[in-house]
Amino acid sequence: MLDVHEINQFYGSSHTLRGISLSIKQGECMALLGRNGVGKTTFLKCLMGVQQIASGSISFLGQDISQLPPHARAKLGIAYVPQGREIFARLTVEENILMGMATKPSRQAHDIKEEVFDLFPVLRTMLKRRGGDLSGGQQQQLAIARALVADPKLIIFDEPTEGIQPSIIKDIGRVINLLRDRGDIAILLCEQYFDFARELADRFVVLSRGEVVVSGDRSEMDSEVVRRYLSV
Numbered sequence: 187m188l189d190v191h192e193i194n195q196f197y198g199s200s201h202t203l204r205g206i207s208l209s210i211k212q213g214e215c216m217a218l219l220g221r222n223g224v225g226k227t228t229f230l231k232c233l234m235g236v237q238q239i240a241s242g243s244i245s246f247l248g249q250d251i252s253q254l255p256p257h258a259r260a261k262l263g264i265a266y267v268p269q270g271r272e273i274f275a276r277l278t279v280e281e282n283i284l285m286g287m288a289t290k291p292s293r294q295a296h297d298i299k300e301e302v303f304d305l306f307p308v309l310r311t312m313l314k315r316r317g318g319d320l321s322g323g324q325q326q327q328l329a330i331a332r333a334l335v336a337d338p339k340l341i342i343f344d345e346p347t348e349g350i351q352p353s354i355i356k357d358i359g360r361v362i363n364l365l366r367d368r369g370d371i372a373i374l375l376c377e378q379y380f381d382f383a384r385e386l387a388d389r390f391v392v393l394s395r396g397e398v399v400v401s402g403d404r405s406e407m408d409s410e411v412v413r414r415y416l417s418v
């Protein structure tokens with residue numbers, strides 16, 4: 187579904203991503219692991235088209251999307267749950283969710299599907315509250331709901347557990363598991379919290395200084411080696 191081939195990215199003269207390749211299939215959850223500053227968010231921004239790549243290619247559903255702007259990639263079915271959630275603080279929960287449907291034809295853009303509230307019942311009770319008044323964990327759930335209403339084929343999570351209390355981390359893990367079990371969606375889970383990622387991922391890639399240093403199936407995941415790359 188997603189094929190990334192040898193991408194390089196620079197911030198000015200700083201070579202941030204170095205020849206990264208990976209592929210994700212439908213129905214699969216891939217974990218992208220690495221400590222602070224190794225380039226995970228930059229990589230995700232390149233997938234979304236928010237950052238340009240200097241070389242290499244990104245294909246989605248067989249189409250080269252390397253030069254497409256972010257809104258065109260969203261329309262093709264890539265959804266992004268950003269680090270720090272980026273909720274619209276002054277909009278209501280309902281309005282925030284509707285933002286996720288901006289790429290849909292206008293006649294479909296007013297019905298939030300029930301599945302979202304089945305996954306996150308707390309959002310149903312908070313529809314008229316402002317996004318900025320929600321707790322961090324509730325905002326994270328809202329950010330995931332906003333991504334899901336776009337009916338994505340690939341959903342990208344950027345550190346969804348960061349700063350979230352354990353009970354909500356459990357809820358988020360449950361939802362990611364449910365999505366994976368649905369089988370019609372691909373998931374890229376960017377994380378520093380190894381135990382969370384290990385529970386969910388079918389395959390993993392570890393980045394260090396902008397390069398892939400370890401990758402493989404869950405069964406090949408050598409916890410000690412991966413942890414070494416994650417510890418500071």
Ligand SMILES: Nc1ncnc2c1ncn2[C@@H]1O[C@H](COP(=O)(O)OP(=O)(O)OP(=O)(O)O)[C@@H](O)[C@H]1O
Binds near residue numbers: 202221223224
């Ligand atoms: N807009 C920018 N301009 C210049 N350098 C940047 C920019 N954004 C990130 N960087 C640098 O690029 C490197 C990779 O940052 P990135 O945010 O992708 O890392 P990360 O692995 O996602 O870390 P974190 O978990 O802290 O978000 C870091 O050295 C960072 O300082």
